[in-house]
Amino acid sequence: MARDLATTLAWVDTGTRLCASAIAGLSEQEYGAPSSLPGWTRKHVVAHLAANAEAIGNLVRWARTGEPTPMYASPEERAAGIERGSRLGADELTRWFGESAATLFTAMTALPEEAWRAEVVTAQGRTVPASETPWMRGREVMVHAVDLAAGLTFADLPGDFLRELQEDIRAKRGRDAVPDVKGSLADVTAYLAGRPASGVTSADDGLPPTLPPWL
Numbered sequence: 001m002a003r004d005l006a007t008t009l010a011w012v013d014t015g016t017r018l019c020a021s022a023i024a025g026l027s028e029q030e031y032g033a034p035s036s037l038p039g040w041t042r043k044h045v046v047a048h049l050a051a052n053a054e055a056i057g058n059l060v061r062w063a064r065t066g067e068p069t070p071m072y073a074s075p076e077e078r079a080a081g082i083e084r085g086s087r088l089g090a091d092e093l094t095r096w097f098g099e100s101a102a103t104l105f106t107a108m109t110a111l112p113e114e115a116w117r118a119e120v121v122t123a124q125g126r127t128v129p130a131s132e133t134p135w136m137r138g139r140e141v142m143v144h145a146v147d148l149a150a151g152l153t154f155a156d157l158p159g160d161f162l163r164e165l166q167e168d169i170r171a172k173r174g175r176d177a178v179p180d181v182k183g184s185l186a187d188v189t190a191y192l193a194g195r196p197a198s199g200v201t202s203a204d205d206g207l208p209p210t211l212p213p214w215l
Contacts, residue, residue, distance in 0.1 A: 003164050005116065008134035009108060011161050015141025016101045018157075019049060022150035023094055031090045036149045036195065037213060040086075045144050046097050047085025051078065053100035055123065056137050060107045063118040063130035071123040078123070101141075108134060139165065143193060143215050154195070155186040162189040169193060169214055181208045 023031070023046060035045045055071035055078075062069040072078040085093060116131040142161055146152050154162065162185050169192045170178050181188055183200035191197035194213035202208040 003135060005131055005134065007160070008138050009105075011138035011142060011158070012105060012108070012134050014158065014161075015138055015145055016105070018145035018152060019046075019141050019148065020098065020101075022145055022148045022152060023097070026090060026094075026150075028090045031093070034149070036147045040147075042148050042150070043086040043088070043093060044082060045147055046093055047082045047088070049140060049144055050085060050093070050096040050100045051081045052140050053097075053104040053137070056133050057100075057104045057107055059120040059122070059130065059133050060104070060111060062120045063115045063133075064107075064111055066118070068121075070121070075123075104137065108137075135164075135168075139168070139215060143195075146190075146195065153186065154190040154193075154197075155184075157186070157189075159185060162186060165189055166192055173211075173214065178211075179203075179208050 023042070026042070031043050031046075032041050034040070035042050037045065040048075058069040058071050061067070072081075085096065088096065111130070116129065118130045119127050120130050120133070121127050122136070138161070142157050142165075146154055146157070166185075166189050169189075173192070178192060180203045181191055181200045182203065182205075183191065183197065187197040187199040191200040191208065191211065193215065194211040200208060
């Protein structure tokens, strides 16, 4: 993959700003409206993003100190934390998102060069260098900014990010499991991520099979 640290950190910043803009000024009722993710309101998405910032912050701390710090105590605690967060008031939830995102970005930009090479373990059990954490966070804020269903689409995301996301999704899903499709860069990326993409067709110009949501 062609991404580098400076690029992925910039994507974290861009995605965070997109999310912040999407939720700014939402009323309590608007915040509680459905997102584009099945079963989740906008509050669930934002609670997930806030908790994710803290979880990735644990990996950054691990890289800095050498002390193993898991992202989450358990999958069950991760799910329970999102559910608790989804019941917060609009102002409190927005504050949690903003503060957790800022704390993570500050920690990332302050991490010494040698610490980026330290190995950490993701919630899925993958051992990766700490330099992978900005990409992990960038995916979250970029894709979920669209999932907030506040007017953003994949076409609003940077083209270089979309190309990198396509490669990542194909690798994670398994290249043999992903059908060949045609469409714009934004539409094909949305399709691969299991999001609505009306402009995508299969290689024979038919309708491609539906993919489950990724991320």
